[in-house]
Amino acid sequence: MRRMYMVLAAFLMTALAFSQETITGTIVDGETSDPLPGASIVVKGTTKGATTDFDGKFSLNVAEGSGTLVISYMGYVTKNVAFKKGGSIGTIALAPDAEQLGEVIVVGSGLIDLATDRQTPIAVSTIGVAEIQAKVGSQDVTMTLVNTPSVYVAGQSGGFGDTEIRVRGFEQDNTAFLLNGQPINGMEDGKMYWSNWSGISDIANGIQIQRGLGSSKLAISSVGGTVNFVTKTTDMREGGFVSAGIANDNYIKTTVGYNTGVGEKGFGASVMLSHWQGDGYSNGTFGEGQTYFISLGYKLNDAHNFNFLITGAPQYHDQHYTERISEYQEYGMLYNGNYGYLNGEYLTQRRNYYHKPVANLNWDWTIDDTSSLSTVLYASWGRGGGTGSYGNSPGYISNSITDQGLIDWDAVADYNDGITDGIGVGSSYYGSAIRASVNNHKWFGLVTNYSKEINENLTYNLGADLRTYTGSHFRQLVNLLGLNGFDESASEQYPDGYIVSSTFKPSAWSSLFDYADEDERIAYDYDERINYGGVFGQLEYAKDAYSLFVQGSVSNQSHVRWDRYQYTEAEEESETINNTGYNIKGGGSYAINNQNKFYVNAGYYSRQPYHDNIYLNYANDVNPLTENEKILGLEAGYTFSTSNFNARLDVYRTSWKDRVVSSSDTDDFGAIIYETDEGVEQLHSGAELSLDARPLPNLKLTGFLSVGDWKYVGDAVTTERDEDRNVLSTDVEDVDGGEVGGAAQTTFGLGFDYEFIERMSLDANYRYYDKLYADVGAVKSNIELPSFGLLDAGVSYRMLLGKNDGKSLLFRFNVNNVLNEEYISKMTSNYEAEAGDETYKGINTSNYVYFGNGTTWNFSLRYKF
Structure with a gap:
């Protein structure tokens, strides 16, 4: 039995x-x-x-x-x-459960160079929309990237939108930033001004940072890496949301979005509006802004999909520059010397204001089962600038600095009362006023990419990147402080002089149309045009356990400059400069099995210099030191993965020769000094380790470690200029072996996200920074700043409203720098401590620094319907 x-x-x-x-x-x-x-x-x-x-x-x-x-x-x-x-x-x-505009029609997929577009691996980190919305709060969008290897963000206390991000030790002008495949680095200097892009955190679907060579197929040559911002497009379903948030220092933000859904005829629209305002963390860093987003989609048929998008983020924010450590010790850690009071009312000397509408039209054409074409036609119009002193700055006027280190605008007005006929002379520093340095531009471009699968193993891409940019730069008066005007007798095109008395409000909205005509401009007045054309291609072969790829591009840039201030009308146009550049990169990978994969990539770039480095002294003279920069990148990596654990190790070596880097500092009177280092070589090498594990379905653990060795090689030619672009000094210096500053060379971090109750989760991240040196350009001996560690934490809860109708209410609370760590995030001078000098943690207190923010918090509610 x-x-x-x-x-x-x-x-x-x-x-x-x-x-x-x-x-x-x-x-x-x-x-x-x-x-x-x-x-x-x-x-x-x-x-x-x-x-x-x-x-x-x-x-x-x-x-x-x-x-x-x-x-x-x-x-x-x-x-x-x-x-x-x-x-x-x-x-x-x-779909991320904190998505801003719901499910989306993905457009421009052939242009957005995400890592998944290529089977050969790269060093990459991706931040989803849920994490962006949960953790940004009142911070810049750059702060979403701080928990990734070899990324350093500084300048948080400088004001809304004034942070800067460095990847593998390279500055922002050496990292490529893309918006839905559209290049957005400044055409003149390659830099990023995050205040102009404050709305990205509202409209982003995801952010992917590709360190090093990356997977970008465009005709661009990034040294540090590529950051892709992928925005929302037209929503497929009807619905919307309303959200509100508050934070430290009287910060408030409200956002509303609505989607019509896509109708039977293929049309749909999505709209989002937001408003924010706050006092800023440091004293005198008030700010206010809006974001608007309109997306119109049309699906003609299964082969053709169109989307038109326009977005912008008009804003103003008052700025805080680096101060001496001794001044923080005397006036407090929130000290900012850029503002004061006039007749009892607050008045800042330094305000940034800008409005940069961006529009693009995407067309995706599925030609057949094996080929497709993606094209984006885009345009942007930037208007705005930054304010500062004109004529005699307050720091040079008797009794104009109070015992609290602030500007006594009443004393400045009294000084102006003594000016003959109330007419100042800017070139003679006679009289004092507030001016704006205006930077207006218009930018049009097209990027297109054709993709073809030759067979199941072989794929190629061909494309083009075309851009034309015109920038206009001049100064205009903002506040005469009791004067009647300024005598602008220095202009070559107005040899008899002219009196300027018109003033213009530093407002992001009014700056679109209200700015000075040519006969109302002061100090300088010039335009520049940059035309760019490039073609690119990629070929990839993938079969079974291995893959191989090769990419290449060639591009040409032309530059011309018109200076209406330093030259007569007949001589105002400069020589036209044409520069050709190229890049080529390739690599391969081999998967031993489903858990183990190796890769190796290499690339060489010959990159054209930026416009601002071609013409000397902000004049029409061509810089004889400028030539194409040469970049050689080598990288390799290994990944190990299981169903609940993965680890990634990346190693790299990047040589950057004939490069030009500019930096700025402030003198004892608050005036900005610009420094340019030319002909320098940098050698960056390092290793990066990233880990993530899910030991329980509701628990995620993360970690990263990056160790870098970033040094200068050879000699540097250093030129200092004042705010009016006058050369103050030129020097040749041996910088061989000097440490590259501005970003921590050693970082590590640990984090977790634990859903301890259904739909309620707690998360925290700790990160530590070491080997951070002063940001002073190329020097032989650089000061190392004290190491520091930061802890951030947050809690989320989603309340479901109704059954199966998608309605919910999301609560989110963040605390950044939980332990209130006091630390220096950036130093823009390099004064060694000698016997008898006052010091702070071993640093001479005469140095100019940004201290990082102390403990901050934010809370938000979001209703989705």
Whole structure:
């Protein structure tokens, strides 16, 4: 009898095994198409389930002939997928559960160079929309990248939008920033001014930072890496949201968005508006701004998809520059010497204001099953500038600095009362006023990419990148402080002189149309045009365990300058300069198995100099030291992954020769001094380790470590200029072996995200910075700043409202720098401490620094309907 039971049990087990079927599939992020490792797949009504591996893939045996899979991932909307039999359910995209505008029609996919576009790996980190919205709060969007290897963000206390980000030790003009495939680095100097892009955190679907060579197919040559901002487009379903937030220092923000959904005829629209304002962390750093976003989509048929988008973020913010450590010690850690009071009312000397509407039209054409064409036509119009002193600055006027280190504007007005006829002379520093340095531009461009699958293993891309840019730079008066005007007798085109008395409000909205005519401009007045054309291509072969790729591009830039202030009308146009550049990169990867993969990449760039480095002294003279910069990048990496753990190791070596770097500092009287280092070589090498694990379905652990060795090689030619672009000094210096400053060369971090109650989670991140040196350009001996560590934490809770209608209420609370660490985030001088000098943690207190923000907080509510 016992033997019969055993035979029966074996039969039943065999029958059950044969009746089971295998279901496979891939789970990805619906916004960036990145795989979601550790996603949970459960057969509804049972406890049978599986989790995805590092590539987002899963395999699940089921006994049922049909049913429903419940697919979930912390931070994403749970999705139910029906199955009827075994086999693949394909790729399932999960939408982030804090998405700003809901499900989107993805456009421009052939232009947005995400890492998934190429099978050969690169050093990459991706931040989804849920994390962006949860953690930005009142901070710049750059702060979403701080928990990634070899990334350093400084200047948080300088004012809204005044942070700067460095990747692998390279400044912002050496990292390529793209918005939906559209280049957005400044055409003149390659820099990023984040206040102009304050709305990105509102409209972003995701951010991907590619360190080093990256996967960008464009004809651009980034040294540090490439950052892709992927924005929302037209929503497919009807709905919307309302959100409100508050933070330290009287910060408030409100946002509303609505989507019509896509109708039967293929049309749809999505709109978002937001407003923010706050006092700023440091004294005298008030700010206010708005964001608008309008997206119109039209799906003509299965082959053609169009989307028109316009967005902008008009803003103003008062600025705080680096101060001496001794001044912070005397006046407090929130000290800012850029403001004071006139007749009892607040008045700042330094205000940034800007409005940069951006519009683009995307067309995606699916030509056939193996080929497609993606094109974006874009335009932007920038208007605005920054204010400062004109004539005799307050620091040079008797009794104009109070005992609190602030500007006594009443004393400045009294000084102006003594000016003959109330007419100042700017070139003679006679009289005092507030001016604005205006930077207006218009920029038009087109990027197009054709993709063709030759066979299942071989794919190629061909494309073009065309841009034309015109910039206009001049100064205009903002506040005469009691004067009647200024005598502008220095202009070559007005040799008899003219009196300027018109003033213009430093407002982001009014600056679109209200700015000085040519006969109302002061100090300087010039335009410049930059035309850029490039072609690029990529060929990739992938089969079984290995892949190979090669990319290349060639481009030409032309530059011309018109100076209406320093030259007569007949001589105002400069020589036209043409520069050709190119880059080529290639690499390969080999997967030993599903868990282990190796890669190696190499690239060489010959990059044209930026416009601001071509013409000397902000005049029409061509800089003889300027030549193409030469960049050689080598990198290799290894990844190990399982269903709930993955680790990545990347190593790199980047040589950058014949480069030009500019920096600025402030003197004892608050005036800005510009420094340019030319002909310098930098050599950056290092290693980066990133880890993430999901030991429990509701617990995610992360970690990173980056160790860099960044040094200067050879000699540097250093030129100092004042705010009016006058040369103060020129020097040749041996900088060989000097440490590159401005970013921490050693960093590590740990973090977790734990859903301890359904739909309620707690997260925290700790990061530590070491080997941070002064940001003073190329020097032989550089001062190392004290190491520091920061802890951020937050809690989220989502309350569901109604059943199956998508309504919810999300609560989010953040605390940054929980332990209130006091630290120097940036130093713009290099004064060694000598015997008898006052010091702060070993640093001479005469040095100019930014201290990092102390403990800050923000709280937000978001209603989705």
